Amino acid sequence: MKILTISVAAYNVEKTLEKTLESFNDTSVYDDLEVLIVDDGSKDNTKLIAQKYEKIAPQTFKYVKKENGGHGSTINKGISLATGKYFKVIDGDDWVDKYTLIKFIDKLKHLDSDMVLTNHVEVYPNRTNNVCLVKGLVPDKEYTWDDNFDIKKVVLHTLIVKTELLKKNNVHITENCFYVDVEYVVWATFVSQTITYLNIYLYMYRLGSSNQSVNKNNMLKNVEMQEKVSYQLVRLYTKFSKVGMKKNQDNTIFNTFKRSIGSTMRTYLLLNSKEAKNKIIAFDDNIRGISESSYRRLNDDKFIRIVRLDNYVMAPFVKILYRLWVLKYGY
Template identity: 30%
Template structure:
C-alpha cells in the first residue's frame, strides 16, 4: 500500500471481545487538538460480542480518522500484523483495546513526531514511560527511563545508560517508524500469546536513532478477568512463553554485528524474558517444566556460546538458575514479593 506522508501516526488497536473496554481505549486517541494527521485502525479479530458494532459506529461517525478491519480470529499477533500492514502513518503505535493513553501525553508526543516527520532523517524509535494501572491499586507503578536516556534528544544506542531490572522497552513504551517495521519484515506468530515481546525486540537492529519523551503516555490495564498476563494464565501457557523466548533467542545478533549499546540492551531484554519464562515454569510446580526450563538455557548456549555467556552473567539470570528445591523456593517467594510491589500480574 502506498505510504501517505501526511499521516504522522497510525494507532493500531487489536480488539477481540472488547466491547466493555473499546470506548475507553479509542476516546482518548480522539482527544488530540488536531487529528488531521492521525489515523486509528481497529482490528476486530473475530469478536463474538459487540466489539464489531462499536468499532463500526466509530468509523461511521469519524471516517476521516477511524478505519476498521474485520477478520477471522488470528490472535494478538495476527491482529497486529494486519494493522501494521494497513498503517499509512510515518509512525506506528499499538494500543491494546483494554488499555488507554493519556490525552496530555498525546499532545506532547504528537508535537515531537510532527517535528521528526519534517526532518530528512526522522528518528526510528520513540520511547515514552508507561503505567501499570492495576485494578484496586491506589499507587500506580510507572516505568520511567529518565535515568537511561536524556529526554527530547536524538540518541544512538551507545548514548544510552544502563537499564534497570524492571526497565525494558516493551510494546507499551515504543513508537516505531513504520519503515523500520517494514525493513525488518516483522511478522508475528498467529494464535500465540506474549508476542508483544517479539514486536519490541526483533526490529531493534534496524533502529539507528531513538528519542525519549519523559511522559507517562500509556496506561497498561492489569487485573481484568481472563487477562493473558494473570499468573494462572501464564502458568497454563508456559509452552507459548517458551516459544516466544526461542524466537527472541534466534533474533539476537552477535555482538560484533551491531552497536555495543544495542547488543547490551538486547542481552538485557533476552535475560529478562528468559527469567520471566523460567519463573512461570517454576511456579507450575511440575517436574517436567523444571526440565524444560533447564533446556531453555541450554538452547541459548547452543545457539551462540557468546550470547549464552552474556545472558547468563546478568544478576537476574544467575538468580533464576539457583539449583535445587531451595532455589525454586527462593524464586517463588521473590515472585510474590515483586508482584505485591509492582502489580504486574
C-alpha cells in the same frame, strides 16, 4: 500523510474498547492520527463499538476485520495497512491520556528519529504507578546507539517507531501466540538507529485482571507459548548479531530477550519441584542447541545463573522463594 498510526489489538474487548477509542477521539488530532482497530475474530460487540467510532471520524478511525490469529497477527496487519510516519501498538483493554496524546502528536511533527520512547502508567484497580524506564537521556534530544546512555528496558507501552522501517525490514511477528510484544520490541530496537526520549506519560497500561495473559495462572497454562517466543528471541538475537549491532543496541536487545528467558523459567517454578527442575533443564538445553553463545551469555543474569548453579541443584530452593514472592506481591 498522517503523523501517527495507532494499531489497536482488539479481541473480545467490548468492555474496554470504548474507553480505548475515546482516548483518541479529539477533533484536534483527526488530521494527524490514524487508528486501525484490528478485530482479531471477536465474538462479542467489538465490531459495533469500532464501527461507531469509524462513523464519528472516518478520516481517523478504521475498522479492520480479520480471522483470529493472535496478538502478533494484529501487529502484522497493522504494519501492512499503516500510512502514518510513526507506528504504535495499543492493546484493546488499555488507553492513552488524551491530552498527553495531543501534545505528543505535536512533538512528533518536529521529530525524525527512528525510535521515540515515552513513559507509561500502570493502572491497577485501586492504584496507579508512574513508570519511567529511561536513564541518562535528555528529553527531546536525539541520540544514536553510539552515544553513552542507559535504557533500563524497552517495552511495548513506551515504544513508537518509524513505520517505513518496519515495512522495509519485513518485520513479521509470531502469530497464534501470546507474549509476542517482546518480539516486536526486539525488532523495533534492531531496525532503529536514532532515538529520542520524551518525558511524558502517554500509555495507560491496565493491570490486575485475572483474564490477562500476564496473570500467573494464565502464564502457567500458556507456558508453551512462552517457550515458543523465547526460542524465537534467541534466533532473532543470533541473526541480528551476525548482521552486526552497536554495543548499546546489542545490550538493549539482549537485556530484553534475557528477561523473557527468565520469565519463562519463573513460570516453571510454579510447578512442583521435580517437574519445575526438569522443565527448566529441557528449556535451557533447547536454548543451548539454538545458540551456544547466547546460552553462555545468559549467565550474566543473576537469577538464571543461580538456577543453573551446580547442575540446577538450586532450582527447588529458588522455587520456594519465588512462590513466597508471588503470594506476597502477585507477580
